[in-house]
Amino acid sequence: MRISEPYYPTSTAEILTLIRANPEIQILAGGTEIVGSQTTRALEFPAQVASIAKVQELRKTIRTEQFIELGCCTTLTGLLSLTPGTLPDPLPEIIDSIANHAIRNVATIGGNLCCRSRFMDLWPYLACMDAQVELKTPSGTRWASVSHLCGEEGKPSFPRMALLSRVRIPLYSYNFIFHRKLGLGQFPGRETASFVCIANIERGKIEDFRLAFAGVQAFRLKDREMSIAGKKTSSASKEVQAIIDDYMSAFESQDWFDRRLFLSLLEEAFERLFS
């Protein structure tokens, strides 16, 4: 379906008015995901589209000692251009691995999290960090964890008639970081996924542990994470193998990605963690 006339709202209030009037409206910030998935000369959009890239209030960045709050229209290049050390590791590395510089100049943090067909590269890390998103609807505003953008079956789930307006990332740093991106190409496909494992280790003991893997679906076991916290990094290899087996049996029940690749990442992460 070809669009009629796009809307150019200039404020969040205007965007919400548009959403109330047209619940199916496509909100477009960078538009790289929608446009990048089409190779026909004429682009196809839903019947109603609102271009929000130039809404100034959605481009603001606020930094406190505890977190950094980013407007959803902040471009990925904009994020990378923040003073070195502003973003917690490995966020700059993850952003740098997304597409190429010219695409990152247009792609936004909001677009990366709002993708309805799959999880993009930022989701696993931000979920592990317990980042929050501000969701504005015509009936009100609420903050929710990035994890809530994942439905019960591990598929993307974005609330209807909502605008993801801000992203709040805690500036807490972990002293164990393991991140790998699988798959090639500027735009993600079925073979693309991101693996993030972060932990805090104090005097040989794992104080906090998070692990997320996401591509067309997301995989995270919060109860296992709780059980790993408190273990010593010198734990017996038998115990570590039991954790890996646990993860693998849960992963195999989902069956959305090559289990051997996931296993190799898991083994590498745990080998580094328990060494």
Added chain:
Amino acid sequence: MIIDLNVNGEPKHLQARSGDRLVDVLRDELSLSSLLPDCLSGKCGRCFIFMDGRLVLSCLVPAFKAKGSTIQSYEAFKDMPDVKEIILAMEKAEALPCAFCRTGKIMAILDLLGRSPLPEEKEILKQLDMVACSCTDPVSLVKAVGMAAEMRNKRKFNRADK
């Protein structure tokens, strides 16, 4: 629909259809021949423009999204010393790209030198990787970018150190 924007320093009112890509509108309406809509998926790097000062692939931008933007294509830079130096450095390093990717590579180098006056080899290779053409030896291209950076720095800051 009519899209008001500024292209290469001049205000323009372009006629576009809702599903048009920016590259097609700029090429068809303004005859900007440096833009070649080839892959339409951001892989070939033949449609670089600067949009509000940032390098973007115009095939990945819906035309309507450019409303109110400032666009600069290769045509805006071709007579500027920055581009002349890049071409001279390419000639000296024997790294002249083919007609297919020439403007794409020059635009990519222009962007890189604007952000990073003394780029490292890794940065150069990553930047040039955006242009999918293997006509030029990467080692010579890296050398050319280094030479262009020196010329640019000498002209701008009266120094050529690295």
